[in-house]
Amino acid sequence: MSSDIRTTMWKAMADSPNVMVSLIASRSHAEPMHAQLDKDADSEFWFYTTKDNRIAEGGPAMVQFADKDHEVFACIRGTLVKEERDEIIDKYWSKQVSAWYEDGKSDDSLLMMRFELDDAEIWEVDPTIKGMFKLMTGKNVEPDEMGDHKQVNL
Secondary structure (H helix, E strand, C coil), X not given: XXXXXXXXXXXXXXXXXXXXXXXCCCCCCCEEEECEEECCEEEEEEEEEECCCCCCCCEEEEEEEECCCCCEEEEEEEEEEECCCHHHHHHHCCHXXXXXXXXXXXXXXXXXXXXXXXXXXXXXXCCCHHHHHHHHHCCCCCHHHCEEEEEEEC
């Protein structure tokens, strides 16, 4: 069990930065996005998207994350805002990103959004021996027997 569940979340996201993003005020479904993470920026991350994307208007948003091993889950609340700093747009640009934009960084549809994090609810799955036994035998399992769960400010 991690002594700092926030650190566990950030490490899991760094290993697999694919998330689901939605605007809180919208009735649109969440959509998959690739978060651009910065090891020195633990209160924000970024998404490349397009000006006509459902998240382009920005505002209060939610990001859902599940790590590739299904051991860390997070629901992150924050605000999406347009990122206009060229140095940030350039910093995360890659061949994989450019594949989405016909004219590269000069593509008229290109938009980068910054997700400014407020707080998160994080679950770390790490069942106790007793919890595993209960699962295997069909007995009722208590939540604290399956891992850690915390609400944290980011």
